[in-house]
Every structure is written in structure tokens, then in C-alpha cells.
Amino acid sequence: GENVEQHPSTLSVQEGDSAVIKCTYSDSASNYFPWYKQELGKRPQLIIDIRSNVGEKKDQRIAVTLNKTAKHFSLHITETQPEDSAVYFCAASRGGSARQLTFGSGTQLTVLP
Amino acid sequence: GAGVSQSPSNKVTEKGKDVELRCDPISGHTALYWYRQSLGQGLEFLIYFQGNSAPDKSGLPSDRFSAERTGGSVSTLTIQRTQQEDSAVYLCASSLGPGTGETQYFGPGTRLLVL
Numbered sequence: 001g002e003n004v005e006q007h008p009s010t011l012s013v014q015e016g017d018s019a020v021i022k023c024t025y026s027d028s029a030s031n032y033f034p035w036y037k038q039e040l041g042k043r044p045q046l047i048i049d050i051r052s053n054v055g056e057k058k059d060q061r062i063a064v065t066l067n068k069t070a071k072h073f074s075l076h077i078t079e080t081q082p083e084d085s086a087v088y089f090c091a092a093s094r095g096g097s098a099r100q101l102t103f104g105s106g107t108q109l110t111v112l113p
Numbered sequence: 114g115a116g117v118s119q120s121p122s123n124k125v126t127e128k129g130k131d132v133e134l135r136c137d138p139i140s141g142h143t144a145l146y147w148y149r150q151s152l153g154q155g156l157e158f159l160i161y162f163q164g165n166s167a168p169d170k171s172g173l174p175s176d177r178f179s180a181e182r183t184g185g186s187v188s189t190l191t192i193q194r195t196q197q198e199d200s201a202v203y204l205c206a207s208s209l210g211p212g213t214g215e216t217q218y219f220g221p222g223t224r225l226l227v228l
Contacts (some may be wrong), residue, residue, distance in 0.1 A: 006155075032215045043204065043219040044156070051215075089155055091185060099145055099208070100169065103155040 001104050003025040004092050006104025014112050021107045023090035024072040030092040033066060033073045034101070038087045048075070080111045115139070118132060119192035119205050124228045126195055134190040134223045136206045138207030145188050147180055156204060162188060164210065195227045
């Protein structure tokens, strides 16, 4: 089955700096890669996703890049703000009849004011 | 509209007892998923329902776990003879059917504590 590895497990940045979180996946058939943000005690919320037919996607301060050949994808947050502090999870799925998500282990991002 | 809802929000039970967790998906979503999140860990897939198809149970950790989805909407996850290692947050998610969107929307979860 699919295996998703995520690093770093913790990341501290100064407010205004950029943050990058990286994930690798094992199943070359995976074609959908969402990123979720989970604040303490709350449900995971989708922040951005990418499908395998594109290499990069941006939404304001957030961007995701995908390298299918290397089987890795990354989340980039620019101009970080204290409210970006949360746990971020990457995930992968094959779609179709196997749409369940396989999640990475999470990155605790702390933005220091 | 209303998001995914789950009940109860918290459940404390004694080892060996059975528990039932409920999920109400977003109206019109044909896909429903159950995940488990242990303290400080990622989310672990348990089971997936799509319309009237047979569910994908490949993530259920043991035969003490089962789930059903009645009428293509509400789902119940049942854990029989609970063990302390079952303590976790159980999250439900729903999404539109195949070909119409992959985004999974999560409920608030049920925090289960087995004493």
C-alpha cells in the first residue's frame, strides 16, 4: 500500500519568513495530494491540493509543488503569520476506487512573533 | 450549508464495553470515510463507503471494529470489547462522488477514552 513520509516533524520560523514542508510517497499510482491544517483540538481543514497533471499550484501565500518522477511534493508558506501556527498534514490517494487518503505524520509549525 | 457532524464529541468508556460513534456527512456527498488519530499522530484510514458499493474495510485494525452506512447517509462506527489502545480521536469525512471532486471534508471528531 501507499506510504507517505513527512518532514520535518517540527518547524519554527520567525514571523514573515517562509516555511517549507516536504513529503514523499511510495505509490506511483497516487494522483491526488492534499494538504490539511489542523489547529489544536480542531478538525483538519483542507488548505490546498494538487493533482498529478500539474507541477505547481498557488493560493495567495500558500503554494504546493509536485515532482512525480521523484515522488515528492512540498508545501510552501510565504510571509508567515502567527495564525499559521498549527499542525500540517500532507496526504496522497490514488483516486477512483481507492480514494482514501494516506497521511503523513504531520509537521508542527510554530511562527514566532 | 451544514458541514460534517459527529456525535458524541467525547466518550469515556470502560475496557470491554462496546461503543457506537455516529457521523452525519454533508448532504449530497456519496463518499464517507472513517479515520483514527492517536495522540500526536497522523490520521489512519479505517473504512470507506461509496454510494451503494461494498465498503473498503482494508483499514480496520481488528474484527472488533465495524461500520455501517444506512440509506447512503448516516454512518455508525462500532467498536466492540474496547481496549485501552482504542483511545483516540475518531474522525469522519465525506466527499462528492467519483469524477466530481476528491476534497474530503472532516467532522469535528469523537474523542474516545477507554479506561
